[in-house]
Amino acid sequence: MAAVAAVLLLLSSLTITLSTTIYSGTISPNFTASHFLFIENSGDFLRSVNRNYTAAIKNPQPSSSSFYLVVYHSASHTVVWTANRNTPISSSGQFRLSATGISIHDDSEDSVWSTPEFSSTVASLQLLDSGNIILLDRFNTTLWQSFDFPTDTIVSGQRFLVGKSLIAYSSPSDYSDGEYTFMLTSTTGMLQWQGLTYYELSMDSRSIQNSAQFVSYLMVNGSGFNLIGESGSEIVTKVLMPPVVSDSDYRILKISNDGYLVVLRYTNNNWVTDFASPVDRCRSPSRCGKLGLCSSGGCSCPPGYHIDPKTNFGCSLSDNSLSLPESCNGDETRPPEDYVYVPIGKGLMYFSIYFTNPARNNVGLSTCEALCSSNCSCLGFYYGNRSESCYLIGNHLGSIILSSNKEEDDKLGFIKAISLSSSSNNQNGTTASDFPVIGLVLLPVSGVLLISIVAIWMCIRTQKNRKKNKMKPIPKKFVDDSYSDDTEKFLIAGLPVRFKHEDLVHATMNFSTPIGSGGFGKVYKGVLRDKTVVAVKKITALGSQGMKEFFTEIAIIGNIHHVNLVKLKGFCTHVRDRFLVYEYMSRGSLDRTLFGTGPALEWKDRFEIAVGTARGLAYLHSGCEQKIIHCDVKPENILLNDDLQVKISDFGLAKLLSPEQSGLFTTMRGTRGYLAPEWLTNEAISDKTDVYSYGMVLLELIQGRKNCGHAPILSFENPTPSTECPSSGSSGLLNPPRARSIYFPLQALEMHEEGRYLDLVDPRLSGRVTKHEAEKLVKVALCCLHENPSLRPTMANVVTMLEGTLPVVEPRLDLLGFLRFYGRRFTEPSMVATVTGVETPSGVMAPATESSSMSVFLDSVSYTLSQQVSGPR
Template sequence: MAAVAGISATTTTVLLLLLIHITTTYSTTIYSGSISPNFTASHYLFVEKSGDFLRSINRNYTAAIASPRPTSPSFYLIVYHSASHTVIWTANRNSPVSSSGQIRLSATGITIYDDSGESVWSTPPIGSTVDSLQLLDTGNLILRNGVNKTLWQSFDYPTDTIVSAQRFPLGKSLTASNSPSDYSDGEYRFTLTSHDGMLEWRRLTYYRLSMDSRSIVNSDRPVSYLTVNGSGFYLFGSSGSELVIRVMLTSTASESAFRILKLLNDGHLVVMTYTNNWVTDFSSPVDTCRIPFRCGKLGLCSANGCSCPAGFRNDPNANPGCVLSDNSLSLPESCNGNSTLPESEKYVYVPIGTGMKYFSTDFTNPVKNEVGLSTCEAICSSNCSCLGLYYQNKSGSCYLIENDLGSITSSSGNEDDDDKIGFVKAISSSSYQDNTSVSDFPVVGLVLLPTTGVLLIAIIAVWMSRRASNEKMRSNSKKLVDSYSDDVDMFFIAGLPVRFSYEHLVEATMSFSTQIGSGGFGTVYKGMLRDKTVVAVKKVIALGSQGKKEFGTEIAIIGNIHHVNLVKLKGFCTHERERFLVYEYMNRGSLDRTLFGTGPPLEWQERFEIAVGTARGLAYLHSGCEHKIIHCDVKPENILLSDDMQVKISDFGLSKLLGPEQSGLFTTMRGTRGYLAPEWLTNEAISDKTDVYSYGMVLLELIHGRKNCSQAPILCSENPTTTTQGQSSGSSGSHNPPHARSLYFPLQALEMHEDGRYLDLVDSRLAGRVTKDEAEKLVKVALCCLHEEPSLRPTMANVVAMLEGTLPLGEPRLESLNFLRFYGRRFSEPSMVVTQSEAEIPSCFNAPTIESSNTSFSQNLFSYMSSQQVSGPR
C-alpha cells in the first residue's frame, strides 16, 4: 500500500508539473494575427514579454496588458505601434487593473477582470458567437464570427488617437488622457461636428479647426468623417469623395511612415509622423494662450508666460493659478446646475481688468442683450452655476461664465473684444453678518457708544452703506425676475435665443394672417422679420403646466444645439399667457406633404438623402450633445424640407434629456401612434433605441411612398375627421386608391425580405428607376431598426454608417420581427375594418384576444392603444 501511495503521489506531482508547464507555455506565447476564444492573459503571465500577447501579421502593431510607466501600478489593455511604442488605443482607460488583472476572450466577447474577479470593462453585447480576436496591420483590434464578419472593432471606439487607416466619423470624440502616466479621461476633447472639428475643455468650445490658418474650407456640405494619411488631414462629406475641409501639413510622409492624429493632455491637437523618430507636422491652436487652462484658474496668459491679473495673486494651492488678493473675499463653488441658490447668499463682482479676454465668449451667445451691468450681475447672482460674467457696453450684452473658471488672456485689440468687461463673482465674508433691521445692531455697540463714539459712528456708517447696497441688489434681482416671468417659470440659459417682443411678431406675421400648419401643441404662421428673414412662428396653445414645461424644453434644447439636420430656433416670445417660438422657415414644409401628396413623387435619390439627413440629425441628438436627447416623436410630420432638399428634424417639445447617470425610464407615454416602439407599453426603459424604431417606420414609408397603415386612414390617423373633399384628414392628398385592400406595410416588407423581392416594396411610381441593391439597403436598415428587442436595434450612428456604406449592412433578425406578423394579420382581417360612424373610437386597432403562445406578443401591443394614451400634447 505504501508503494502504491508513493507511486500515486509521484504520478500526481508529475501531472501537476506537466500541467504547470503546459499552462505556462500556453500563456506566454505571443500570438500572431489572431486568438481563439477561451483565452486568458494578464501582465503577470506575460511579464517576460512586457505584457505583449498578440501581434499583427506584419508585426506593425501589438496588443498588450501594460502600464504607462515601469513603476505604475495601473495596467490597461492597449494596442500600440510596435516600432515607436506609441499607444493608439486603450480599452479600460478609466478602470485600470493590477498586474494580476485578467483579460478573457470568450464566445461572447472580451472582458477585463480585476483581482477580485469583478468585471471592470467589456465589449458591448454582440448578438453572435465570437470565433476569433484579430489584430490587423492597420492597428484595428476586431472580433469576428465563423464567417469572418466583423462583430466589434476598436476603431469604432477611439480614445485619444487616430491612425492613418482609420475613419473618424461624425459625432465621435477623442478624449485626451489625464497625463502621460494616467490614461483615464482628461479635460480636453476633440469632436467632429457636421461642419467642423471642435476642441473643447470641460464641454466648452475653445477652438474650431476651421479657425486655423492652415485649414482650407472647400465646401459647405455636411461633414461625414475625418481621416489622416501620408499627404494630409481631411474632413470628407457624405459621398466619401467630396472634400469639405483639408489641413495643410508641413511635410509629406512616405507610405511606410507611421502618421497619427492625437489630442494631447495639454489640449493641443497634433499630427505626428514617425520614421526613426517623431516629427510634429501640425499642432493647433498655434497660440498656446487659446488653451483654456494654460495658466490655471484665473491665470493671465501672455507671450511672456503666466501671471496674475491686477487684484489677484498666485494661488498657493495651485501652480499655476490665481486667487483674489482681498482676503475678505472668496470664490464660490459652482453647483453645476444641480441645486438652487440660498437666498441669504450675497455677492460682489470683482473686475478682472481692461483688455482681458475669456475664451468662452467667442463661442457662446449672450444670455441677454440690451441690459445694464446691474441686470447682468443680477442674472449671475440668481444662477448658482455662474462664477463670473462679461459685459459688453456697446450692445448691452451679458455673457455668463458657468461651472468652471479657466485662464484669461490679453485681448487682440479688436474693438468688440476691448468693449467687453470681465467680472469674477465673489462672496464677501461680511455678507454672513448682513442684518435686516436697525434693531438688530449689536446692543454692546450702544453701551460703548459714549466712550468710543467716533469709531462706532464710522462702523455704523459702513454697516448702513453695506446694508443699503445689499437691499439695492436684492431689489434689482427681484425686478429682473419679475420683468421676465410673464406668468411662466422662466429661466436663464447660456446661449438663449433672441427674445422677441409681441409687437415685433404681430408685425412679422401681419397679425398672424398666414397659417402654414397646426397640431396639438400649436399653430404655425409664416412671417418676415425686420431684417427680411423669413421665419415660421409657432403659437403655443398648450397653456397648462404641461404646456409651460414643453415650452421651456423647446427653448432649452433647440437653443443650445446646432446641427445642419436640426431645425434652428431663432427666438421666442412670452406675452401675457401666450408663448411663441420663432424657427427658421423651411419652404417645402413637412415630409408627409411631399411624400403622401398628389404632386410629383420624390425620386429615389431624394428619398435616400432624406433618410441619411434624418439619421444624421438623430445620431447627433443621441451621441453628439452633452446630454443624450431622445426626440420621442419621430414621424414625417416632424421632418422638414427646403427647396434644395435640405432635411431638418423639428418639434422637440416631447424630447427627453438624459444624463449619463439616468436610466431613461419615462413615466408618461409620448409620441404618435404608428411610430411607437413596443417598449412604451412594457415598462421597459425608454432609450435612444426608441427613436431608432420610429425612424425604421419612417424609412419604410419613404420606400413605399404611403403610410404604413395604408388604405385605412380611420385606423391609422390621429384625428380621423372628414374633410370637405370627403377624404380622411389622415390621408389628405394621399394617392392611395379609395377602395384598395387594407395593408400593413411593415409585414409586407418582412415577407418580401424573406423572399428577396425588394423591388416589389418600392413606390410603384418609381418603377424602373431603382436598382435591387438600392432597395435592399433601405429595407434591411429599416427592418433592423424595427427589432422588438431594443438591444438588437442599431444605434443611429451605425444607421448612418450603413446607409453611407462605411459599415456593412446588418441582417434583420427574423425571430425579433415575428411580432409584425401578428399586427399585420389582425390589421388585414375583415373584422378590423370600421365604418365612418365608428370613427369616434380613437384606436388604431381593436384590442384582440391573444391566443398565441408567444408571450412577447402579449407584452407589446402598442398599436392597440387609444390616442389619448399614446399621443402627447400634439
C-alpha cells in the first residue's frame, strides 16, 4: 500500500509539474486545463508565438469566483475575447480540447459551452499573433475560429462582418451579456440598448462617407477605423482619428459596459482613447438610470420625480400614492382606468423617439393614452401636438435628455403610473361602494339602525357647515388674488418640485438661519427632512404679476442644468411670499473667499474660478433653448463649494422683478461698478452686458481686491485720497465715501500699456504667478470691457481663450479710452468742490453741475431696466 501511495504521489506531482507549462502557439487534442491546474501561472496555459496574446482560465477580479476561458492582450492584460461569458465555471472547472473540438465543463462534469460539431477531426488548436483562436484538421483546414464569434471587442486587423454584433459586458467584474450592443449593418453601425437603437455611426461628425457601396465589414488598425465596401478594397466610411505615432502602437474597438463605442490605442504602456461615440454623453440611454434627467451638468430628476431611494440611482415618482408598473409579457390583467399618466416636462425627450416610427398617426392625446393603457408592455408615451403622432415607450425605461431642437418642444411625454389606492381596492376585491350592501346583510338590525342614525346626523352637520362657510368671509390676508386655481400650475410644463410652506419653515427653523441677502431677497440655510442641505431664497416685492407668469419663469430656470450653474431644486408659494429652494454651496459667495481675511486664493484656483464662471455664462447665453442674460454678474452671485467648484446663482431672476424693483436695480448692494456703459443709453441690453460685468470680476480675481464701483472722489472732510472701499451696503447716492487713488479698471489699462502685468496681481501671491499667466487674464478682462458691446468677445470665446483653444485677442485701446475719461475727470482740483456724490449706474460719480443731464440718463436707465432687465427670452 505504501508503494502504491508513493506512485500516486509521484504521478500527482508530475501532473502538476506538467500542467504549469505554458504552451507556445499550438496544443493538441486530449488537453485539459483549469485555473487550479495552472494556478502558478494565474491560469495562463497558451501564448501566441510572439507572445502578443495569451489564452487562460481567468476570473475578472481576484475576489470573483467566476472563471472564463479568455484571450487577452499580453502586454496590457486586456481581455479581448471570452468563450463561456454567460456560463462561468469555478477555479476547478475545466477547458478540454478533444478530437471533436473545445468544451468547457463545470464541477459536475456537465458541458456549459462547446464548439459545434465538425465533419473533420480536430488535429490542433492554434493561438495566432493576431489574437485569433483557430481549430485545424490534419490538412490544416480551418474548422472554426474565435474571430467569427466576437464578444465585446474587435482587435487590430480583425474583420467584423455585416450582421455581427458586439455585446458589452454587464460590468468590469461580470463578463455576461450586458444591456448595450453594437451592430454592423450594410450602411452603418448602430448602438442599441435593450434592443432599441439610440445612436448610429453615421450621426458622428467624424464619420465621413466616401462611397455609396454597401458595407461588407469593419476594420480597425494602425491606419484608422474604416467600413469597407463589398469590393473589399474601397472605404465606404472613414472615421477620423489621430494618426498612429509608433509602429508598435496597437488599437482595439469595443463597446463599453456603459454604452459607448470606443477605439483605444496602447502606446507607451498605457491605453489612450482615439475615438469615443456618442460625443454627447447623454445619448447613452441609461447614463442617469431609470427616468434620470441627463444634462451637461450631470444627472438630476425631472419635475415631479426624485432620486430613487432604493437604489440611489435613477428617479422615481415624488407622489408616494403612485407607483411605476413593471413591463409584462403581453397579458393584460389591469383595467385601463387604474392607470394615471405623469407628465415628464416640456423640452425633455426620450432617446427612442428619434429612432422609432409612431405607433399611430393623426390621433388625439386621449387615443394615444388609451393605446398605452391597453398594452401592458407600454410604460409611457410621447404625443406630438402638431403632428398628432403617438410614440409608445415599451418594456424598459431609460434616462431622459434635454431637447436641443425647438421643433421637438411640441412633443409631450407621459409616464404610466398605478394608483396605489386603486391597486389596493382591486386586490381586496372590495370597494367603498360595496360596503353598504355587505353591511346590511351581515349586521344585525340594531347595527343597521345605529348606522342610519349616524349617517343622517353627519349629513345634517355637513349641510350646516357648508352654509356657515358660505356666509363667513375669508380673511383678506389669506387670499392670493393672483392664484385662484391650484390646477393652473399643471398647465406649465417643466416645473420643479413644489415644496410645502411648512416643510420650509421646518427646514430653516422658522427662517432663523440667514446666510446672505441680495437684490432679490434674503437667503436661509435649511435641512430638508431627507437630510439634504439647501439654500432657501425668499423673494420679496414681486409686484402684481400672476401666478402663471411666476410658474413660467420658474419652469425655465428649473430646466437649466449646467455644472457651473446653481441647481434650482424646487419652489414654494405661500400667500404673497415666493420661495426658491437651491442646492447649498458650502463656501458661500466668491467675495467672502476672495476679499475675506482668510488665506489668499492661489492663482490656479482663481483661474479655475474664472473659467467656471465663463462656462456658466456661456451656457446661459448660447446653451439654453431660451437665451438668458444674467444682468447682475458680480462676486456675490458666484458661489463656491468646498472643492472651489463654481456655480453662478440668481440667473433668470430679473424676470421676476416688478417694474418698481427694476428701476432700483442699479443701487442694489454689490451691483455698482459692474454695469456696462450701455445702461446709460437706450441701447438694447444684450449678452455683451454680462461680458462687461465678467471683465470687472476677472480684474478682481487678478488683484484680489474689491472693485469699489466709482472713480476717485475727494471729499471736503478729507481731501486726501483713500485706498478704502465703501461698505458693501452703501448705495453711494449721498455722502459718498472716500475713494481709492487709482480708478480700478484704468489701472489695469495703464499697466497693460506698460507691460507691467505682475504689478496687477494680488501681492499676497508674489513670486507664485508668471508674467504670461497674468498677461493672459488681464488681456481677456480688458477685451471684455470694450465700450462698444458688439466688439466685446462672446462668453463662449472667452472660454476658448482662457482654455487655450483660441489665441488671446489683443485689447483695442481705442475702445478703452472711456476708462481714462471716467478715471481722470474727477481727480482734477477744479472738479473737487462741485462733487456732491450722484452716482450713475455705470459706477461713475457725477458732479452737481451735471445733475440735470444726469437725471435724464438715470431716467433712461430706469426705463431700460424695467423693459429689458431679464434679457430676451
